[in-house]
Amino acid sequence: xxxxxxTYGLLAEFDTPADIMxxxxxxxxxxxxxxxxxxxxxxxxxxxxxxxxxxxxxWFSFIGGVTGYTTGMLLIWFTNAYDYPIVIGGKPxxxxxxxFPPAYELTILFGxxxxxxxxxxxxxxxxxxxPLFKAKxxxxxxxxxxxxxxxxxxxxxxxxxxxxxxxxxxSTRIEMVED
Amino acid sequence: MSSAAxxxxxxxxxxxxxxxxxxxxNNRSPxxxxxxxxxxxxxxxxxxxxxxxxxxxxxxxxxxxxxxxQISTGVGxxxxxxxxxxxxDIINFVWWIGIGHAGTLIxxxxxxxxxxxxxxxxxxxxxxxxxxxxxxxxxxxLHVGRVWWDWWLFPIPNSxxxxxxxxxxxxxxxxxxxxxxxxxxxxxxxxxxPDLAVMRDRAKTKLRQIxxxxxxLGWTGSNRHWSNYEKAYLIxxxxxxxxxxxxxxxxxxxxxxxQVPGWxxxxxxxxxxxxxxxxxxxxxxxxxxxxxxxxxxEDIITMRHIDIMxxxxxxxxxxxxxxxxxxxxxxxxxxSPYERYxxxxxxxxxxxxxxxxxxxxxVIIPQLFWFKSLRxxxxxxxxxxxxxxxxxxxxxxxxxxxxxxRDFIPANWGYFKPTWVDICTxxxxxxxxxxxxxxxxxxxxxxxxxxxxxxxxxxDPHTPEGGAKGGH
Numbered sequence: 325x326x327x328x329x330x331t332y333g334l335l336a337e338f339d340t341p342a343d344i345m346x347x348x349x350x351x352x353x354x355x356x357x358x359x360x361x362x363x364x365x366x367x368x369x370x371x372x373x374x375x376x377x378x379x380x381x382x383w384f385s386f387i388g389g390v391t392g393y394t395t396g397m398l399l400i401w402f403t404n405a406y407d408y409p410i411v412i413g414g415k416p417x418x419x420x421x422x423x424f425p426p427a428y429e430l431t432i433l434f435g436x437x438x439x440x441x442x443x444x445x446x447x448x449x450x451x452x453x454x455p456l457f458k459a460k461x462x463x464x465x466x467x468x469x470x471x472x473x474x475x476x477x478x479x480x481x482x483x484x485x486x487x488x489x490x491x492x493x494x495s496t497r498i499e500m501v502e503d
Numbered sequence: 504m505s506s507a508a509x510x511x512x513x514x515x516x517x518x519x520x521x522x523x524x525x526x527x528x529n530n531r532s533p534x535x536x537x538x539x540x541x542x543x544x545x546x547x548x549x550x551x552x553x554x555x556x557x558x559x560x561x562x563x564x565x566x567x568x569x570x571x572x573q574i575s576t577g578v579g580x581x582x583x584x585x586x587x588x589x590x591x592d593i594i595n596f597v598w599w600i601g602i603g604h605a606g607t608l609i610x611x612x613x614x615x616x617x618x619x620x621x622x623x624x625x626x627x628x629x630x631x632x633x634x635x636x637x638x639x640x641x642x643x644x645l646h647v648g649r650v651w652w653d654w655w656l657f658p659i660p661n662s663x664x665x666x667x668x669x670x671x672x673x674x675x676x677x678x679x680x681x682x683x684x685x686x687x688x689x690x691x692x693x694x695x696x697p698d699l700a701v702m703r704d705r706a707k708t709k710l711r712q713i714x715x716x717x718x719x720l721g722w723t724g725s726n727r728h729w730s731n732y733e734k735a736y737l738i739x740x741x742x743x744x745x746x747x748x749x750x751x752x753x754x755x756x757x758x759x760x761x762q763v764p765g766w767x768x769x770x771x772x773x774x775x776x777x778x779x780x781x782x783x784x785x786x787x788x789x790x791x792x793x794x795x796x797x798x799x800x801e802d803i804i805t806m807r808h809i810d811i812m813x814x815x816x817x818x819x820x821x822x823x824x825x826x827x828x829x830x831x832x833x834x835x836x837x838x839s840p841y842e843r844y845x846x847x848x849x850x851x852x853x854x855x856x857x858x859x860x861x862x863x864x865x866v867i868i869p870q871l872f873w874f875k876s877l878r879x880x881x882x883x884x885x886x887x888x889x890x891x892x893x894x895x896x897x898x899x900x901x902x903x904x905x906x907x908x909r910d911f912i913p914a915n916w917g918y919f920k921p922t923w924v925d926i927c928t929x930x931x932x933x934x935x936x937x938x939x940x941x942x943x944x945x946x947x948x949x950x951x952x953x954x955x956x957x958x959x960x961x962x963d964p965h966t967p968e969g970g971a972k973g974g975h
Binding site: 339340341342343345348360361362363364365366367368369370371374376378379381382385389396399400403404407408410412413415419422423425426428429430432433435436437439440442443444446447449450451452453454456457463464465466467468 | 532533534537658664665666667668669670671672674675678679682685686689690693697700701703704705716717720721722723724725726727728729730731732733734735738739742743745746749753756953954956957961962963964965969970971972
């Protein structure tokens with residue numbers, strides 16, 4: 325049996341977090357690349373079961389934070405000490421101490437933007453349409469069921485072999501999803 | 504190994520008093536949690552909701568009228584006048600923003616401390632934060648008198664070619680409060696995304712499906728997404744923690760950096776932060792004690808949650824009490840006659856009644872929370888939560904009005920009275936707060952569904968309920 329060209333992948337349903345985690349470990353060990361697990365909440369230990377590396381969101385946040393701090397300090401120096409210097413109560417035109425609180429707040433603001441927009445960028449969100457939304461049962465992925473999807477684009481994908489692997493992992497329901 | 508050897512290696516049974524109470528009572532399943540929380544949004548509008556919403560909207564209308572009256576007439580409609588140039592406007596600003604702080608404490612600091620009970624209350628508490636900061640923001644924006652020049656507070660190039668000057672703590676405040684509002688809103692929304700996907704996937708009408716769908720950003724629950732999401736959430740919690748501490752510290756610096764006796768003290772930043780958390784937990788209890796019953800969430804917001812929140816109130820109330828006593832000591836120890844007078848005037852001056860309401864509500868009455876039977880008595884807890892917020896309002900009254908009304912020169916002394924506009928504006932901010940909060944209850948999941956599911960035994964792949972064979 326050959327796979328029709330317009331299929332997205334094989335969708336397998338599981339009933340418990342333990343089942344899907346064991347299945348994920350099997351799929352990882354079988355060497356698949358284009359696959360994913362869909363769960364109503366993050367399952368502790370799933371990143372390891374899938375063989376995922378540590379998320380790089382932290383770098384986006386770090387760059388955001390550095391930008392924020394630099395922006396704050398330069399902004400205050402430029403406005404109060406360079407572009408329009410004016411003496412207030414005999415205080416210095418620019419002091420890193422009085423400039424610190426606003427610069428600190430901008431560090432946090434830009435760091436938070438870095439974390440959120442970095443996360444959305446890494447996840448390629450927003451993406452309002454997804455082939456999996458066509459599968460009726462998939463709506464339960466946000467309720468109380470656990471899904472594993474192996475995409476047809478995976479180099480190791482073969483209809484019979486992949487199905488056998490998932491069946492052996494104990495899926496309760498397997499279906500093909502159109503692209 | 505023989506079976507006899509295995510039995511000798513078994514751990515002794517845990518004594519019942521050491522067993523932790525479950526976070527979700529009655530062993531509810533993940534599906535039940537979705538259904539129960541979504542029912543508040545999907546079911547028929549309950550009568551109590553209308554009974555609360557209609558007066559809230561009327562009060563919101565009152566706020567609109569008062570602000571229009573103030574803008575069109577001038578700040579003179581408020582009671583602020585020489586020597587009390589900061590009156591109810593700044594009292595209410597500090598009061599509302601303090602209330603917001605419990606939401607961030609619950610969402611960020613307790614997340615970093617791995618306090619898993621926070622998941623049941625964080626969504627509603629964060630919503631409370633955002634709406635409280637909105638109410639707070641009205642006051643500094645309006646008290647400048649000429650609202651149409653508020654944009655001068657931001658470093659925006661203008662035709663006069665002048666800039667805000669950043670050597671004043673009031674400018675720091677602009678950055679602190681606007682950052683606080685933005686980051687709190689972003690944090691709240693990021694937490695909402697998976698739950699908006701829950702609402703989208705169970706939507707029965709097209710309109711709901713489209714609206715929740717757009718705001719859920721196409722969330723699928725992919726583990727590759729969860730991995731980045733959890734990291735981003737952790738970072739946001741890590742950033743919000745110093746943020747919340749800095750915001751009320753900077754608010755306190757508005758006072759502490761000045762020379763006024765009673766304001767010019769170094770204890771202000773930690774004392775303001777503790778007071779903010781104290782009042783915020785008061786408001787969380789005021790809101791959640793009735794809501795858990797009205798929304799049938801007793802299995803999610805359990806008596807254990809109420810108990811813990813009462814303990815936090817007790818702890819922060821005691822910190823605030825320590826700060827009050829330390830202020831008195833330092834005033835005496837400073838040797839400055841003005842400092843000493845400022846504090847004697849608090850204890851026994853014309854506004855002494857305000858000081859003793861503050862002391863009673865913030866320091867003495869919360870000590871009753873040492874008793875477990877009182878922490879478990881919901882009516883008592885609810886009344887206490889309101890007293891806490893009355894006490895915290897009077898704390899700001901004491902700091903602002905009592906310090907200003909008699910400073911260095913007796914010729915400058917005066918007695919402040921609020922006007923009816925002050926009172927109606929304050930009542931109006933409650934209208935704004937409750938209108939927004941009730942709309943939130945009706946249209947968004949008020950419990951963090953995905954997070955609560957994650958702390959049930961069903962979610963742990965290593966327990967029998969999570970599907971592990973024989974407990975793994």
